[in-house]
Amino acid sequence: MSVESKLKTVAVAVTTLAGLSAGAAQAAANNASWFAQDLTLIHSHNIKFSPRPNSDTYLEYEYVGRQGPVELYGYVDVPKVLGDSSHGSKYDTGVWDDGSPVFMEHEPRISIDSLTGKDLSFGPFKEWYVAFDWIYDNGDNRASRQNTLYAGIGTDIDTHSPLMLSANVYARRQWENYGAANENSWDGYRLNLKYILPLNQIAEGLTYIGFTNYDFDSDLGELSGPDRTNNALVSTNVLHYKINPKVHVMAVARYFHNGGQWKDGQTLNWGDGNFAANSNGWGTYFGIGYDF
Known part of the structure; x- marks a missing residue:
């Protein structure tokens, strides 16, 4: 495999956290002002967005809120923030060693009900949205950069229980993708729950x-x-605990199937010998953060 392909996949490996505390931040926004923010220091282990699993310690800024028809959620990560490879893995790169200095994801939704002034609910579907998910990895070259937009429709679902549930269905517009063959095209769809x-x-x-x-x-x-x-699945399970109104901790188990759209078990060679792709299985995260 080329050096560019290798760099591409290492870059994928550091984009580990896709809004792990989104739900808790939404709950915080509902209980406080219209806008909530937090900073969380996170350690990840055995993360399988790459066929070579990665570990990292990084800092995440997260925000959430709703004002009128616009619902906001997003986060910005600084990979390898401690600058010490002993806290990650030998495939870990970040701001200190020519890796990506920042990775971000923003997921705005705009309420169609609110814009039209009409109640569009039916059955269990309470409210409808135009939904987006923009992912950007600010690598310094094509092999270390991602720029992806998901666009579609979303809804909140009444479960008649304390469980809060929402769903979004997107089409994917792919620009940069670490040098992958689907760059600069509309390529596939995403179902998000x-x-x-x-x-x-x-x-x-x-x-x-x-x-x-x-x-x-x-x-x-x-x-x-x-x-x-052609497909991939990532399922994330978070236990989020508020120690007090300002401090939270979290523990996360995340399951990958074909993580990063890499085929598990395939024999690869990136110039340092054959290895088997490891893109199925569990990864973990632990974090401590401050809400403000």
Whole structure:
């Protein structure tokens, strides 16, 4: 495999956290002002967006809120913020060693109900949105940069229980993608589910947050050959605990299937010998943060 391909996948590996505390931040926004923010120091382990799993310690800024028809959520990560490879893995790069200095994701939704002044709910579907998800990795060259826009429609779903549930269905516009063959095209779709369950009956301030991203109907497998896939699934499970109104901790288990659209078990060689792609299985995160 070329050096550019190797750099591409290492860059993928540091983009580890896709809004792990989104649900908790939304709950905080509902209980406080219209806009909430937090900073969290996170350690990740065995993260499988690359066929060589990665670990990292990084800083995340996160925001969430709603004003009128506009619902906001996003985060900005600084990979390898401690600058010490002993806190990550040998594949870990970041701001200190010519890796990406920043990775970000922004997920605005605009309420169609609010814009039209009409109640569009029916059955369990409470409110409808025009939904977006923009992902950008600020690498210094094509092999280390991602620029992806998901655009589609979303809804909030009434579960008739304490469980909060929302869904979004997107089409994917792919610009830079670490040099992959599907760059500069419309390529595939994503189904996104988010679910939040307060667990105050177990401990006051404890919340379960989950979300699943299923990418499908991509052409990357056909364009790139047997090393890549047309679909991928990432399912994330978070236990988020508010120690006090300002400090939170979280523990996360994340399951990958074809992480990064890499085919698990394929034999790869990036110039340092053959290895088997490891893109299925579990990764973990632990974090401590400050809400402000």
